[in-house]
Amino acid sequence: MQPASQRFAPHILDAVRRQLVELVATNTQITLAVVTSADGFEVAAHPDLPMAQRIAAMSSSLQALSEAMAREASLSRSRNLIIEADSGTIVVLGIPDISPRLSLAVVASGSEILGRLLWVTRSCSAALARSLRA
Amino acid sequence: MIVTSDQELKIVFAGPMGAGKTTAIRAISDTPPISTEVDNIDRALCDKESTTVALDYGQLLLQDGTAVRLYGTPGQERFSFMWEILCGGAMGVILLIDGSSSAALSDLRTYAETFHRLNPNQPLVIGVGRATCTDGRQLDEYADAVASRGIVAPVFDVDVRQREDVLLLIETLLCILEAQAPEADHAAG
Amino acid sequence: MVARRIALVKPASVVEEKITHALQLFDSILWAFQGTTRVTWTLVAPEAAEVIVVHEGDPDQRIPAWRAGGKLIIEISTRDSSTSALVYPFKASQALALLERLGTQLNLRGAPQEADRSPEASVPRRSHEPWSFVETLRTIAEVQNSEAWLVARDDRIPCLWLRADGAVYAAEQATIHAIRRGTLNLASLTLQKGSLPEGGPSPRAGVELSWFAGYYASAGLAPWLKPTVRYRMQRWPNFGLIRPLPSHIRVAAALTSAPGRAHEIAARASVSTEEATRTLNALAVANVLVASGDEVLPTKIAGAPAAAPRGGLAVFLSNVRRHLGLGV
Numbered sequence: 261m262q263p264a265s266q267r268f269a270p271h272i273l274d275a276v277r278r279q280l281v282e283l284v285a286t287n288t289q290i291t292l293a294v295v296t297s298a299d300g301f302e303v304a305a306h307p308d309l310p311m312a313q314r315i316a317a318m319s320s321s322l323q324a325l326s327e328a329m330a331r332e333a334s335l336s337r338s339r340n341l342i343i344e345a346d347s348g349t350i351v352v353l354g355i356p357d358i359s360p361r362l363s364l365a366v367v368a369s370g371s372e373i374l375g376r377l378l379w380v381t382r383s384c385s386a387a388l389a390r391s392l393r394a
Numbered sequence: 395m396i397v398t399s400d401q402e403l404k405i406v407f408a409g410p411m412g413a414g415k416t417t418a419i420r421a422i423s424d425t426p427p428i429s430t431e432v433d434n435i436d437r438a439l440c441d442k443e444s445t446t447v448a449l450d451y452g453q454l455l456l457q458d459g460t461a462v463r464l465y466g467t468p469g470q471e472r473f474s475f476m477w478e479i480l481c482g483g484a485m486g487v488i489l490l491i492d493g494s495s496s497a498a499l500s501d502l503r504t505y506a507e508t509f510h511r512l513n514p515n516q517p518l519v520i521g522v523g524r525a526t527c528t529d530g531r532q533l534d535e536y537a538d539a540v541a542s543r544g545i546v547a548p549v550f551d552v553d554v555r556q557r558e559d560v561l562l563l564i565e566t567l568l569c570i571l572e573a574q575a576p577e578a579d580h581a582a583g
Numbered sequence: 584m585v586a587r588r589i590a591l592v593k594p595a596s597v598v599e600e601k602i603t604h605a606l607q608l609f610d611s612i613l614w615a616f617q618g619t620t621r622v623t624w625t626l627v628a629p630e631a632a633e634v635i636v637v638h639e640g641d642p643d644q645r646i647p648a649w650r651a652g653g654k655l656i657i658e659i660s661t662r663d664s665s666t667s668a669l670v671y672p673f674k675a676s677q678a679l680a681l682l683e684r685l686g687t688q689l690n691l692r693g694a695p696q697e698a699d700r701s702p703e704a705s706v707p708r709r710s711h712e713p714w715s716f717v718e719t720l721r722t723i724a725e726v727q728n729s730e731a732w733l734v735a736r737d738d739r740i741p742c743l744w745l746r747a748d749g750a751v752y753a754a755e756q757a758t759i760h761a762i763r764r765g766t767l768n769l770a771s772l773t774l775q776k777g778s779l780p781e782g783g784p785s786p787r788a789g790v791e792l793s794w795f796a797g798y799y800a801s802a803g804l805a806p807w808l809k810p811t812v813r814y815r816m817q818r819w820p821n822f823g824l825i826r827p828l829p830s831h832i833r834v835a836a837a838l839t840s841a842p843g844r845a846h847e848i849a850a851r852a853s854v855s856t857e858e859a860t861r862t863l864n865a866l867a868v869a870n871v872l873v874a875s876g877d878e879v880l881p882t883k884i885a886g887a888p889a890a891a892p893r894g895g896l897a898v899f900l901s902n903v904r905r906h907l908g909l910g911v
Contacts, residue, residue, distance in 0.1 A: 267435065298432040300447050300472055317472045321448035324430035328448075332428065360433055403892055403899070422907065456902045460892060521823070529750035530788050530821045537818045546839055550823030551788075562822060565829065565909050568900050569836035573851065575896050 267297075267360075268392070273304060275391035280306035283366070283384045289377075291348075292367040295388065296320050298360060319352045319365035326352075340378065346370070351377055353385045358392050404463040405567065406480050407450070408509055409490035410501045411469030412442050414523050414554040416450045418490060419464045421560045423452025427464075447473060449480060478512055486517035486567040489547075490554060493525035493532060502536055503543070510545045517570040518545065521552035521563050587689060589613070589624045590632035594641045601661045602638045604806035605671035608718050609636055609659060612678045614774075615722040620679065622686035629654075634685050639667050655685055672807040675725040713801045716769035717868055720793045723749040724870075734777030735769075742772065744779045749793065751786040753779055762792060763826075765799035788824035790869060797868030798831075798861045804845065805864040813875045815842035820869040829909065830854050834862040842875035 268276075280293045284306050294312050295303040300320035305312035322341050330338040341352040347370045355362045366381045407415040411434075419427050430448035450466030465480045467473070481487060487509050491502050502520070509518060520540065525532045530551065537549040548566055552559040591606050613624050629635050635649055639660040650656050660667035668681050723733075723745070731747035743754035743762075754762070761767035779786075797805070804810055816838045822831070830852070837843070837852035849859035866872040892899030903909075 297435060298447070299435050299445055300470070301436075313472070314475065317447075318475060320432070321430070321468070321473060321476060324432060325448045328428050328430050360435060454903065454906060456899075456906050458894070458898075458902055460899065460902065462903065530790055530824050531750065533821050533823075537821070541818050548819035548822065548835075550819075550821055552823045559823065561907055561909060562826075564907065565904070566822065566832055566836070568903060568909075569832045570839065571896070572833070572900055573836040573840040 268303070272391060272394060275394070276304045276388055277306060279384055279387050279391065280304060283380065287368070287377075287380055289368045289371055290366055290380075291369055292365075293384070294319065294365045295355070296363050296365060298323070298362070303362060315365055315367070319350075319363060323352055323354065323363050342374070342378075344374070349374060349377060351381045353381055355385050355392065356389050358389055362388075362392070364388060403460065404465055404480075404484045405564070406484045406487045407464065407466045407490060408477060408481070408487050409467075409469060409505055410492065410495070410497070411445055412495070413469065413490035413492045413501075414521075415466035415469070415490055416446060418488070418521075418554040418560045418563075419450050419452040419466050421554060421557045422454070422564070423464055424455045425453055427452040427466075430468075445470065449476060474508075477508065481509065481512050481516065484516065485571060486519065488563050488567060489518060489520045490552075491520065491522045491536075493522040493551075498522070499536065499539060503539055506540050506545055506547065507543060510543075510547075517567055517574070518547040519563050519567045519570070520547050520549045521554065521559070522549060523552055523554055525551050585621065585686065585690065586623045586625060587634065587686060588627045588632045589634045589636065590627055590629040591636045592629055592641070592643065594638050595643065599661060601671060601806050603712060604714055604718070605659045605661055605669075606636065606638065607712050607715050608671065608673070608722070609669070609678060611715070611719045611722045612675045613682075615719065615726055616675070616679060620682065620686075622682065624682065633689055639665060655688065657681065657685070675722050713770050714806060716772060717793070717796050717800050717805075719774060720745075720749050720789075720796060721868065723747060724793075731776060732778050733774050735772040735774050737767070737772055741777070742767075743792075744777065744783065745774070745792070746786075746789065747776075749789045752789050752792045753784045753786045755784050759787070762795050765795065769796050770800075788821070790821060791825050793868050794820065794825045794827070794865045798865040800864060802857050802860065804860055805867050808863065808867055808872075809874075810844065813842040813844055813847070814838070814863060814866075814872050815875045816866060816871050817873050818871055820866065820871050825869075830858050831862050831865065834859055835866065838866070 276295055283293050284290050292305065292307065292309055292312065292315065294305040294315050296316040296319050297303055298320055300317040302313050302316035326338040326341045339354065343350040349368050350365065352363055352365045355364055364381060364385045366377065368377050407418050409415055416427065416429060428451040429446065431444040431446050434442050434445040446466060446468045448468065452464040454462040454464065456462065467477050467480050489505055489509060491498055495501065506518065506520065522533055522536060533549055533551055540547050540549060550562065552563060554560050591610055593606055594602060597603055613626065617623065629649065632654060634655045634657060636657045636659060637643065637646060639658040646656060658667045659669045659671060661671045663670065669677060726747065728747040729750065733745045733747055734741045735743045735745060742758050743752055745752045758767060816835060819835060833852040833854060834848055837848050840851065843851065845860040845863055846856045849856040852859060863872065
């Protein structure tokens with residue numbers, strides 16, 4: 261099985277990892293950031309936790325379900341998926357204009373404000389898009 | 395906590411990628427099935443254009459308003475967390491295997507053991523598609539493999555593109571449910 | 584190859600149907616193994632035979648005379664406790680081993696005689712015993728010869744072709760329908776070596792033929808099954824190839840919950856006792872039925888659905904079946 265990360269040139273993957281590292285470093289409440297392929301493989305993650313692979317698979321499932329739900333409700337394309345738990349928040353965003361499709365899943369602990377989390381995640385997603393198109 | 399309404403009745407179609415779960419649901423669902431298929435990038439693992447990453451969903455809408463939900467699990471093992479979620483509270487599991495795959499027998503063992511372990515009391519019916527022998531010998535081996543693991547499950551040659559074959563699997567599941575129910579629940583006719 | 588002559592003698596008054604079946608089984612084995620053993624056994628009238636097969640305890644006055652005249656008398660028993668050479672139901676291998684010994688014994692006596700080819704000396708090959716065709720299928724399954732084909736004729740017209748291991752058969756659609764409806768009297772067919780015609784009907788799974796042959800053979804229990812024994816299924820038959828009637832599935836499902844006798848299974852499956860009996864016969868022919876011992880049976884698996892359907896399970900199942908167009 262070819263790891264999803266091997267679908268990209270090494271220098272592109274390096275750029276992706278640097279952006280994830282920066283995201284986590286500049287936002288202390290973020291505990292994990294994972295770039296995922298649409299078919300559920302981890303492309304890159306920081307930190308490199310064992311649960312990153314499962315988070316990758318789950319985020320692709322959730323993304324697909326949320327898109328199916330949006331279609332069913334005759335809404336246009338699903339943008340964000342937000343899971344608010346008692347002790348934290350997970351945001352899953354599609355990385356824009358990238359083919360094949362990728363998404364960014366960010367896990368943050370409880371004290372992070374949702375609005376700010378969405379803003380930093382979107383910024384990172386846009387930066388990732390630029391790196392991946394390079 | 396999962397809240398289950400008294401009308402939460404479901405049948406799960408499980409099995410490896412490419413075994414025909416989506417096709418089987420489509421053959422009997424009263425509503426166009428909802429699918430969560432995405433492009434399958436890893437063609438080396440399975441040469442299919444798309445793969446289910448969350449679930450397939452269809453339903454049977456009975457005359458009295460009861461909805462029987464039909465769920466198809468994703469086939470690939472990295473989505474195995476969905477198997478337990480979907481199988482929880484299901485009436486039974488229909489396991490589909492691609493008989494033409496070189497991994498058919500090992501897939502059968504793995505999936506049958508996995509789903510049996512998730513809920514040993516849950517009825518399991520196994521359908522093998524694209525079997526390579528017309529005389530049924532291949533399935534004798536599969537039936538033995540399942541029985542040798544202490545799993546009591548029918549193993550049938552089927553073509554899930556044919557509605558009647560999917561109905562055979564469903565009817566068998568219903569008969570097993572009926573046979574396992576307490577005497578007072580048995581149908582009068 | 585040495586030729587020997589053998590006769591099968593049915594008792595004048597048959598008290599037990601099993602006796603007829605036992606002799607029929609022997610007949611089927613003789614026929615099925617023709618050409619595969621060192622000795623060729625030809626069925627003839629008793630007066631011309633070197634070996635005569637009778638039922639143990641048959642009071643036929645001719646038996647002592649045959650014995651005294653040097654004919655070898657073989658007794659087939661239908662009593663479990665018998666010490667006879669063959670006790671019904673016996674395996675083909677046991678019968679073949681016996682025939683081998685008889686052949687050797689006769690060879691030691693001297694050269695075999697030419698078989699009497701007069702019509703009076705031969706006996707009709709086929710009987711119309713209801714289980715004859717099924718017994719033949721069971722015997723063929725033991726032979727496991729996948730190279731040869733057999734052709735079954737209905738009044739000399741070929742109507743079905745059977746591979747000699749029983750795993751595959753072929754027939755025109757009308758014949759298949761008749762087999763599945765039970766309107767073709769399989770017991771009246773004559774089977775001979777033959778070949779599948781070029782461009783003929785496509786082969787189908789032999790288990791379908793043997794299933795319906797067993798199902799329609801008789802309303803009573805198959806001769807090798809006992810009414811006092813509780814049976815269980817070792818595994819499910821391959822219903823994907825058999826395409827069973829709905830009641831067959833119900834009976835099979837009833838057997839998975841606990842072993843039973845025909846009337847017990849009938850009650851559990853909500854079918855008639857005849858239906859349960861016929862299905863037990865079919866399951867036995869499919870080789871998936873075994874006698875259950877006196878072991879303590881596991882209690883029913885608590886497999887009721889996690890949620891209680893509106894109106895109860897019975898109503899729900901009825902509604903689903905009606906909705907999907909499934910039979911009862």
